[in-house]
Amino acid sequence: MTNSKPPLYTALSPALLHLYDVSHAIVVIIDVLRATSTIATALFNGAKCVIPVDSVSRCIELGRQIDGITAGERDGMIAEGLEHGNSPFEYPREFIGGKTLVLTTTNGTKLLHMALDRGAGQIITGSFPNLGAVCRYLLSQNQPVVLACAAWKDRINIEDLLFAGAVIHQVKDSFAINCDSSQIAETLYLDAKADLFEFMKAKNASHYHRLNGYGLEKDIRYCLTPDVAGVLPLYENGKLIVL
Amino acid sequence: MTNSKPPLYTALSPALLHLYDVSHAIVVIIDVLRATSTIATALFNGAKCVIPVDSVSRCIELGRQIDGITAGERDGMIAEGLEHGNSPFEYPREFIGGKTLVLTTTNGTKLLHMALDRGAGQIITGSFPNLGAVCRYLLSQNQPVVLACAAWKDRINIEDLLFAGAVIHQVKDSFAINCDSSQIAETLYLDAKADLFEFMKAKNASHYHRLNGYGLEKDIRYCLTPDVAGVLPLYENGKLIVL
Numbered sequence: 001m002t003n004s005k006p007p008l009y010t011a012l013s014p015a016l017l018h019l020y021d022v023s024h025a026i027v028v029i030i031d032v033l034r035a036t037s038t039i040a041t042a043l044f045n046g047a048k049c050v051i052p053v054d055s056v057s058r059c060i061e062l063g064r065q066i067d068g069i070t071a072g073e074r075d076g077m078i079a080e081g082l083e084h085g086n087s088p089f090e091y092p093r094e095f096i097g098g099k100t101l102v103l104t105t106t107n108g109t110k111l112l113h114m115a116l117d118r119g120a121g122q123i124i125t126g127s128f129p130n131l132g133a134v135c136r137y138l139l140s141q142n143q144p145v146v147l148a149c150a151a152w153k154d155r156i157n158i159e160d161l162l163f164a165g166a167v168i169h170q171v172k173d174s175f176a177i178n179c180d181s182s183q184i185a186e187t188l189y190l191d192a193k194a195d196l197f198e199f200m201k202a203k204n205a206s207h208y209h210r211l212n213g214y215g216l217e218k219d220i221r222y223c224l225t226p227d228v229a230g231v232l233p234l235y236e237n238g239k240l241i242v243l
Numbered sequence: 244m245t246n247s248k249p250p251l252y253t254a255l256s257p258a259l260l261h262l263y264d265v266s267h268a269i270v271v272i273i274d275v276l277r278a279t280s281t282i283a284t285a286l287f288n289g290a291k292c293v294i295p296v297d298s299v300s301r302c303i304e305l306g307r308q309i310d311g312i313t314a315g316e317r318d319g320m321i322a323e324g325l326e327h328g329n330s331p332f333e334y335p336r337e338f339i340g341g342k343t344l345v346l347t348t349t350n351g352t353k354l355l356h357m358a359l360d361r362g363a364g365q366i367i368t369g370s371f372p373n374l375g376a377v378c379r380y381l382l383s384q385n386q387p388v389v390l391a392c393a394a395w396k397d398r399i400n401i402e403d404l405l406f407a408g409a410v411i412h413q414v415k416d417s418f419a420i421n422c423d424s425s426q427i428a429e430t431l432y433l434d435a436k437a438d439l440f441e442f443m444k445a446k447n448a449s450h451y452h453r454l455n456g457y458g459l460e461k462d463i464r465y466c467l468t469p470d471v472a473g474v475l476p477l478y479e480n481g482k483l484i485v486l
Contacts, residue, residue: 016397158423187446
């Protein structure tokens with residue numbers, strides 16, 4: 001029985017993605033603070049699609065061409081030349097419904113393009129707001145999985161690890177997990193799950209520190225809340241759409 | 244006060260070492276199973292020095308030139324052409340006392356050379372058998388520290404992370420730690436410290452699995468035992484010597 005289960009691996013940084021075979025795998029892009037939380041939220045609130053692009057100039061150019069909403073950040077702030085930032089609260093239904101969001105971020109959208117370049121079988125995005133949807137999809141597919149953490153400029157971060165751990169905790173019985181990074185992620189998640197926000201604070205997580213310094217505690221709390229934007233963003237033909 | 248503390252970072256894989264400035268730092272090479280445990284043990288048992296080399300051919304060549312004992316492994320087994328393996332139990336005092344050990348291993352000695360190439364300020368080696376000696380040294384120096392995990396072919400492993408966590412737990416009040424990897428390491432160590440061996444087993448750690456499959460439970464237990472070979476191996480002029 002064990003041998004028939006597909007493998008699951010966790011890459012804790014984009015700099016480690018090359019260690020895993022993504023070509024026949026579902027790659028889950030994880031950028032908890034805040035790209036993939038914002039993607040789930042915008043789609044949950046009725047965005048037609050989200051187009052992830054890997055540079056600010058491409059974001060501006062494409063936004064003009066398709067009359068989309070350009071958004072993104074560099075180093076946690078709205079990037080120059082873009083209209084909107086990377087906060088899920090910027091995308092309520094009355095604003096984003098029926099529109100196309102063109103998004104570029106420091107880590108998350110770059111990682112997505114990296115997975116694409118490496119020939120990923122399928123790409124979806126994951127965050128606490130759509131945790132349940134991600135888990136249900138992985139359980140339904142019976143395919144190899146790579147949980148790919150966006151990290152911060154290749155440095156491992158706690159919140160992406162915690163999300164990977166949350167997924168693993170829910171799906172592990174259906175996968176063969178021979179991966180220390182996955183074990184580390186699940187163990188840390190079990191330590192943290194009673195109160196993810198307090199855990200981030202207690203551990204002085206670098207991203208907690210950075211965003212809290214910008215007055216974004218509300219964003220952090222939202223991005224650590226499971227299942228408040230229960231959609232599955234799937235990458236297809238250059239766009240993230242709701243499956 | 245806080246600002247005057249030197250920084251401490253943890254690189255959980257050689258593939259992440261480039262993210263940290265090692266040029267003014269003490270780099271602690273960590274390869275718990277088994278290179279750095281064996282280095283501490285050989286030196287504790289009176290070896291004159293340990294010369295880490297990064298290839299089997301260089302190991303054989305140098306062994307001949309200086310009449311040293313050649314040792315090392317590739318993929319956990321004694322490498323072809325070498326006399327001895329990577330088990331600390333191969334180096335009791337009556338055998339290794341006064342001799343020079345020329346050692347090459349899959350991950351540990353490679354990482355040491357990587358740190359050297361990147362201009363590391365100082366290089367020492369750490370393992371549970373010499374945990375206390377490492378911590379005392381770091382506390383005495385008041386210098387930046389990079390805890391560098393050897394991992395397994397760049398994949399993060401639990402045991403190197405646990406050792407990093409054990410060091411951090413002992414020294415953290417004297418360092419500025421803005422590093423999620425370090426927080427992750429200490430948290431995991433605190434989960435594991437009551438029984439490191441059982442933790443490795445319960446988490447099905449990949450290296451536990453690999454070495455246990457070779458009948459090396461005794462090695463694993465020894466390599467997780469603190470302070471049974473309390474020396475500080477310092478890299479100087481191409482050799483690891485006892486400081």
